[in-house]
Every structure is written in structure tokens, then in C-alpha cells.
């Protein structure tokens with residue numbers, strides 16, 4: 579039985595084989611998945627994976643409006659739609 583802190587599913591479990599042939603369980607930090615566009619679902623580019631993995635603010639991200647949330651194609655489309663709807 580692992581120690582109490584390791585019994586929760588907070589940590590990811592990976593099965594390892596040691597050089598001696600034993601199978602042991604290693605506990606690793608869970609990483610969140612690669613960020614995706616909220617509208618089209620494509621993976622977002624320009625975002626530092628260190629930012630995703632550590633969930634810290636440090637690290638490169640996209641500085642345009644809605645950067646890191648929707649992709650550049652969806653933003654361009656949304657801006658065009660907004661301008662057309664407001665002028666009409």
C-alpha cells in the first residue's frame with residue numbers, strides 16, 4: 579500500500595520496469611492537455627508548453643485580444659462579422 583499522499587488520483591501513475599526486473603509504480607505530476615481554440619477546436623500555437631505544464635503565468639503566450647483562448651482565424655472571422663453587423 580502506498581503512503582497516504584499517493585493514494586489519491588492527484589498524481590498520474592506510470593508502470594516502470596527496473597533493471598532488476600521488478601515492476602514498480604512511479605507517480606508523476608499530471609499535465610494539462612495542449613490548449614485548443616474555443617470555437618474551432620484546433621490546437622493553439624504560440625503558447626509555451628512550460629506555461630501549460632506548470633500553470634504559471636511566466637512563459638510565452640499570444641498578446642493579441644483573446645490570445646491563448648481563440649485562434650487567429652476565428653478572431654479575424656469574428657472581427658469581420660462584428661464590423662459587418664455593426665455597420666448594417
Ligand SMILES: [Zn+2]
Nearest residue numbers: 615618649652
Ligand atoms: Zn479557432
